[in-house]
Amino acid sequence: MANPARPADRTAAPRGSGAFTATEHRLGNGLRLVLSEDHLTPVASVCLWYDVGSRHERPGRTGLAHLFEHLMFQGSASIPGNGHFELVQGAGGSLNGTTSFERTNYFETMPAHQLELALWLEADRMGSLLAALDQQSLDNQRDVVKNERRQRYDNQPYGTAFEKLVAMAFPEGHPYHHMPIGSMDDLDAASLADVQAFFRTYYAPNNAVLTVVGDIDPAQTVAWVEKYFGTIPGTSENATKPAPADGTGLPPVMGGQLRRVVHEDVPSRALMAAYRLPVDGTREADAADIALTVLGAGESSRLHNRLVRRDRLAVVAGFGMMRLAGAPSVGWMDAKTSGDARIEDIEAAVDEELARLAADGPTAEEMERAQAQIEREWFDRLDTAHGKADELARYATLFGDPQLATTAVDRLLDITAEEVRAITAERLRPDNRAVLVYEPTGAESAAGTEDDATEDEDR
The missing domain is CATH 3.30.830.10 (Metalloenzyme, LuxS/M16 peptidase-like)
Incomplete structure (x- = not known):
């Protein structure tokens, strides 16, 4: 596994340099x-x-x-x-x-x-x-x-x-x-x-x-x-301990949307999805992190503004990222419907927002806000002795170099808007996602809750 890309040389001190050494x-x-x-x-x-x-x-x-x-x-x-x-x-x-x-x-x-x-x-x-x-x-x-x-x-x-x-x-x-x-x-x-x-x-x-x-x-x-x-x-x-099976050999894109309808006793309809993203420790993974922050992290994100505030189709709408070093990372989307809103309308709105980011990239204001948000979250982790110890152990165990923890935020701040646009176009697309649609059954019909599984295209 290659070490995370180090930031390019700069004459000024990095904006996010951590004030700790190891x-x-x-x-x-x-x-x-x-x-x-x-x-x-x-x-x-x-x-x-x-x-x-x-x-x-x-x-x-x-x-x-x-x-x-x-x-x-x-x-x-x-x-x-x-x-x-x-x-x-x-x-x-x-x-x-x-x-x-x-x-x-x-x-x-x-x-x-x-x-x-x-x-x-x-x-x-x-x-x-x-x-x-x-x-x-x-x-x-x-x-x-x-x-x-x-x-x-x-x-x-x-x-x-x-x-x-x-x-x-x-x-x-x-x-x-x-x-x-x-x-x-x-x-x-x-x-x-x-x-x-x-x-x-x-x-x-x-x-x-x-x-x-x-x-x-x-x-x-x-x-x-x-x-x-x-x-x-x-x-x-x-x-010697057996090596885990290599998890990085999957195609970067699933090659077809996988879809499953789940009938359960849940409060409301929901649309959830998982996307394959780049392996952690790469510039592409950092760019994907910023893309998901722009799209779905907090009340200033595009999905919240579109689905919750403007269209009032959802009560919750957001994106998150599970970084993985030994396999493709996972970007996951979660939207819970408002009232009788249709899943089809939510899905269409999500796809419009993804396509818009893939075509035009984030604005300068969105880039600044997303990077500042990630930087703040990073320093919140480093604000405690345990947070520092955990990050040092993570980089030592997964990437072989604990020193990378001291410069991780600088690498995120180096990512450009074009890199964010490119990774969105490459990975956040309908043929690279697994989709769950939740349909409420109510307690009285919970016995008949078999899932319906479909696959839009061959993988």
Whole structure:
């Protein structure tokens, strides 16, 4: 994977340059350590990214990466039960973990004088969780994850919409075809041997990036990391983790609109769509981000002004982007109808706005507003020690270079209006989208809710 394009040389200082730096270290067992000092507040953030996500799962065992995120909080050989939570929160810190298609991360933000505790806790479960992992812990967290799926996906209006769109945008067998939450059947099928093998394969220091940001003493931090992580063995050469299936080989354009009508008990009709966009880490991905901001981010966007304010066809209308480094990124559109508005009218208006941007590009005012909005969001993330630690870990894990986090906003600010117009014309078009149309059924007819799937053209 090529590194993100660096900004062109300029005589003036970049407008968005971040005022933070990072240093890198490598332990003998392969662990990558990235440090960044920030003495503004007396806190320190520890962020540990493992290079494993749902794209690494094999068929029939979806959801393992997310399930293991939960298991990592169930105790280790040294810290039983909820001890990890209790120690961090008792020391005045906060913690969590998340799973995505491309990685699993764990993080703590602590009072600066409690940094050593956070490092020890992360090293302890990396090195000794397997000794404490048993059938009871697996069964307990399997039930927790299944309930999470019910609450966040299956029992929410439109809750499985993005899951359906992803499955349409990435064909069967593609490593990004399924969501990190996994399926109920696969969660039920996961055995203790499965999760033990998963840990041995992916939870090793040479498959991880550790970032520490905040009010730290770098020399002391390196010494603590060496002390607690340095003795954990890396994955041996004979047991190297399998590479995820290549997800970048798809055609840039789907080659035909995929369409599915969903009959569910939802509040209103809805039109949703997913577009294949350029792989993250490229100028084209940054241009697509700006295009979607112009089209659908906030009340000043084109879709909100057209569909909500002017035509009053929708109560919600917007675009978002899921950046992916190992597969085409996904641009998703969401419009919920107002009253008895017709889906056909909303779709026609959306296509008109896309065609207009593809033909004429954004105005100077739109470019300035979109770039300022993205720049503000970026600096909001960098305003906390955890935000900096997370971005450094992301660029180190997915692109091999944490230093790219310090210049990411400059690359976005370098994008031109012509690049935005060109990527809109190339990717935001009817033959490059998966479409969901939601038709409300009402509670009394919820039993007859089979989906209708159609394909406008051959892929």
